[in-house]
Amino acid sequence: MLALERQKHITEIVEREKSVKVIELSKRFDVTEETIRRDLEKIEKQGILKRTYGGAIFINSASKDTEDTPFSMRLKENITSKQKIAFAVSNMLYDGEVIMLDSSTTCLEVAKNIDKTKRLTIITNSVSILSELSTYEEINVVSTGGTLRKRSLSLIGPTAKDNIKNYYADKAVISCKGAELEKGVMDTNELEVEIKKAMIGCAKEIILAVDSTKMQRISMYKLMEVSKVDYIVTDRELPQEWKNFCENNNIKQIICD
Known part of the structure; x- marks a missing residue:
């Protein structure tokens, strides 16, 4: 799978699940954790997510959180x-x-x-x-x-x-x-x-x-x-x-x- 295609899939996952973990994405796409970290870094520059230790969270959750979820x-x-x-x-x-x-x-x-x-x-x-x-x-x-x-x-x-x-x-x-x-x-x-x-x-x-x-x-x-x-x-x-x-x-x- 090409890097751009993988990053597109990662974007869809983080938008749907609100958070992702490097180790899980690494296993899912059968690439190294370092490759996933580079993918997340590139996606972060697009303003879609924010990287955290061990993974990333959807940007709407990463900014100031004022939502009181039921x-x-x-x-x-x-x-x-x-x-x-x-x-x-x-x-x-x-x-x-x-x-x-x-x-x-x-x-x-x-x-x-x-x-x-x-x-x-x-x-x-x-x-x-x-x-x-x-x-x-x-x-x-x-x-x-x-x-x-x-x-x-x-x-x-x-x-x-x-x-x-x-x-x-x-x-x-x-x-x-x-x-x-x-x-x-x-x-x-x-x-x-x-x-x-x-x-x-x-x-x-x-x-x-x-x-x-x-x-x-x-x-x-x-x-x-x-x-x-x-x-x-x-x-x-x-x-x-x-x-x-x-x-x-x-x-x-x-x-x-």
């Missing part, structure tokens, strides 16, 4: 990566700990992967997580209360925020819509951000659970500085600048490739 749609996005991340995070939760889980689909996957025999206290504003953990006899489940936000199946508002501040947690597991070294960790909804900030403020350790499509993406509302994170759990190896930053700021990297 929960039902987010459940289907990057599910394999989220499951890998969730499995790793669930193994970081130990008997006797108090854990904050936000209302992200990644944290829902974490809840699904928790060992049912562990004695944990889970505090969450996610209706889906509350339902998921309702049958776990050993786990104490605490709802933040608040106003139901139907689009995200989350509990938000002053009641939820104030209730969170009454607790102390060993760990807060937080996901996001964007992460960039200079701009920090970001999300698309101001009310959701306020709840996540409250969780972060009450936790001893912060676990950022984020799939690689969110890295280097810019969203509307800043959640926190990357330097405040204790662990980054993701599905692709971090680029060198991120590795250097993590080492300089004592952030542990857990890669679930």
Whole structure:
């Protein structure tokens, strides 16, 4: 297959699937990963996509992300990566700990992967997580209360925020819509951000659970500085600048490739 033809097919794939991975394209077109990276570089110059470490994302998603996608749609996005991340995070939760889980689909996957025999206290504003953990006899489940936000199946508002501040947690597991070294960790909804900030403020350790499509993406509302994170759990190896930053700021990297 000629390079131009292959690049045309790659363009069609990224427009349809919104994100692509170098290793998968390499296998699909039976060429080296370096060849795919050159293809992505040429397509990027056309303004169609933005390269990320390990792949690329459709340009509409790569620019400033203000879209608050419904929960039902987010459940289907990057599910394999989220499951890998969730499995790793669930193994970081130990008997006797108090854990904050936000209302992200990644944290829902974490809840699904928790060992049912562990004695944990889970505090969450996610209706889906509350339902998921309702049958776990050993786990104490605490709802933040608040106003139901139907689009995200989350509990938000002053009641939820104030209730969170009454607790102390060993760990807060937080996901996001964007992460960039200079701009920090970001999300698309101001009310959701306020709840996540409250969780972060009450936790001893912060676990950022984020799939690689969110890295280097810019969203509307800043959640926190990357330097405040204790662990980054993701599905692709971090680029060198991120590795250097993590080492300089004592952030542990857990890669679930």
